[in-house]
Amino acid sequence: MKEISVKYLTTSVEKTVWLGQQLGAQLISGDIIALIGDLGGGKTWFTKGIAIGLEIDPNNIVSPTFTLVNEYRGGRQQIFHIDLYRLKNNIEILDLDLEDYFSREGIVVIEWADRWPGRLPESKIHVKLKMIDEHTRELEFFGNHYRAKEIIGALKEIAGRNLKQL
């Protein structure tokens, strides 16, 4: 299937969180969000937005770099917030047992997803966060699975119209 993509510029953390929220509101159990971006790109704050969209308290969402996996419950769907930043070899990635999370009820959000592209399922939706300056980020959503098409299509409807007015 052909890849679908859309790009947005956000000029504040609040707008990045808002975009995350719009994405989160579209998600259903089994969806996998693969986040890509430099240190300071806003991946954790974007994930707070996804949590709001899933009716989870965003204050619970913190960087999973240290713990590797954070689990958030109490919303419409639980979130498995995974970070591949520290993983250096195949043994470590096997120990994390990623496949187990992909088959569980809930949403999987993966930071530093580009570290291990071969380990992620086809159905993932990519979000690439690029740091333009201190407050401005470019967020690119892309994927070629039918879920990516559905979600990005819905996002285009909402975000394009409203992002500028924030």
Add this chain to the structure above:
Amino acid sequence: MIILGIDTSCDDTCAAIVENGNTLLSNVISSQISVHHRYGGVVPEIASREHIRNIVPVVRESLRKAGLNNKDIQGIAVTAGPGLTGALLVGIHFAKAYSYANNTPLIGINHLEGHILSIFLEKRIPSFPFLALTVSGGHTNIYHVRDFGDYTVLGQTLDDAAGEAFDKVAKLLELGYPGGPVIEKLAATGRPDSIDFPRAYLSKNSLNFSFSGLKTAVALYVKKWRDYKEEKNKITIADIAASFQAAVVDILIDKVITATAQVAVKSVMLAGGVARNNNLRSKLQQATSNKGIDLYIPSPRLCTDNGAMIAVAGYHRLMKGQQNDLTLDARSRFPLD
């Protein structure tokens, strides 16, 4: 009462034996003994598999160093969370098997309670109530500690932990891992006021922390610094490290001092891996004594993860008659209050 304490919440496999919640009989951490050599091969940083290999030799070593046998152990305390489930389960399953085989009372402990109570292994101890700042690679929390087992979280990080900020800035500066010691060393020769990195205090009364904005500011600055020769002539890498460290220390101290005013305590204790940072220790010492507040910091070997602090927490809970049965399970998220 002699307690065996076990912690497998992170990278190191830890076991220790403590008597009466205040006397350290032994304290063994996997990275400090030759487990690696004995078993050969490289130790993966995170592997629960590695905990499985380490746990029995580490516990044996803790018994040997204390000069004790299994029959001398009157309680076994194990970290039940927070942490990575797979890693925690190794310690928990070991503790359950130990408890079952030796008929030893079992108690599951919150890792952060362990850090808070680590100070009771020192000679100089605070009296209740006091404030505890726990700072490590995974946690940045301020607690109001009213008694053993009675804690309220007053503030926590909304994004990155303080230790994580050190690690990530070290990565940006290509200094290696872990970032804390290497940045501290470099910062000692730099000017802390050379770059004015942002201090995110959030609102004035909030006791929460945010370090991701600081990390972003350093990332942007380093990019500029690498590209412009003039900037590179003016500012050294040590200056960047010192300015970053100064920002982290300022933020931590500001929130601690604000907290002491909000809950009216006379004592503060500092724990966790970042508590080993000498700049933080001395600046916090200065700031607290200016306010007439006593500061308590455990010795460095008790600041990082260890089994001794888990044994201390276990002692106080077992003394209160609390105990877990064999259904004890890992809790990756485990609020303390």
